[in-house]
Amino acid sequence: MELLVKDLAVQRGGLTVLEGVSFSLAAGQALVLRGANGIGKTTLLRTIAGLQPKAAGELNVPPETLAYASHADGLKATLSVQENLRFWASVYGTDLVEDALQAMNLTALRNRWAGSLSAGQKRRLGLARLMVSGRAIWLLDEPTVSLDAASVALFAGVVQGHLAQGGAALMATHIDLGLAQAETLDLTPYRATAATIRRTDAFQEAFL
Numbered sequence: 001m002e003l004l005v006k007d008l009a010v011q012r013g014g015l016t017v018l019e020g021v022s023f024s025l026a027a028g029q030a031l032v033l034r035g036a037n038g039i040g041k042t043t044l045l046r047t048i049a050g051l052q053p054k055a056a057g058e059l060n061v062p063p064e065t066l067a068y069a070s071h072a073d074g075l076k077a078t079l080s081v082q083e084n085l086r087f088w089a090s091v092y093g094t095d096l097v098e099d100a101l102q103a104m105n106l107t108a109l110r111n112r113w114a115g116s117l118s119a120g121q122k123r124r125l126g127l128a129r130l131m132v133s134g135r136a137i138w139l140l141d142e143p144t145v146s147l148d149a150a151s152v153a154l155f156a157g158v159v160q161g162h163l164a165q166g167g168a169a170l171m172a173t174h175i176d177l178g179l180a181q182a183e184t185l186d187l188t189p190y191r192a193t194a195a196t197i198r199r200t201d202a203f204q205e206a207f208l
């Protein structure tokens with residue numbers, strides 16, 4: 001189980017935003033993506049998750065290993081907390097609903113409609129969904145947005161447990177989760193140059 005990224009270039013709105021990105025992520029590892037707002041962290045995560053095509057380079061994802069938690073929590077507002085998790089457990093074919101409810105401190109809220117949860121509670125449910133997936137590699141885009149300090153600590157513990165069980169995590173976050181194994185990848189050097197962007201424009205004019 002290893003995610004391999006080599007000389008990857010990613011695009012947003014028809015423009016290359018990052019190029020030459022290389023890293024690997026093995027079992028037990030966490031990698032934190034850093035870089036200024038707009039540098040392309042979300043675009044990189046979406047590309048690795050397979051939601052958009054890469055512009056260039058190599059992307060080697062072991063099959064059926066990824067679970068992606070985006071800014072949107074992917075919740076059904078009219079289903080209860082546990083119904084949401086059961087839905088995803090059936091999609092992924094797992095039996096991890098109770099574990100996830102416990103881990104994200106959602107047992108008291110299990111029968112509440114997801115639409116009635118606070119922003120932080122919704123975020124906790126979105127992260128519980130990730131646990132329910134049973135997938136090894138978690139892709140996390142700003143996972144701690146809306147979380148209070150106690151919930152951040154809870155979540156850090158969940159990620160720690162996931163790594164200890166041989167999982168891996170790739171996350172864009174501006175805060176320090178205090179994960180001992182976490183390494184950092186600053187994307188600043190991989191910002192696409194003006195020359196690359198002009199080439200991309202020329203390509204579009206020529207072929208689109």
Ligand SMILES: Nc1ncnc2c1ncn2[C@@H]1O[C@H](COP(=O)(O)OP(=O)(O)OP(=O)(O)O)[C@@H](O)[C@H]1O
Binds near residue numbers: 035040043
């Ligand atoms: N539809 C679009 N058309 C053109 N440019 C876009 C479009 N969507 C996003 N962008 C630009 O692409 C770049 C990368 O955006 P992305 O969301 O990946 O950045 P980010 O590093 O995740 O930012 P943040 O830290 O603010 O979440 C940004 O400069 C953004 O303005």
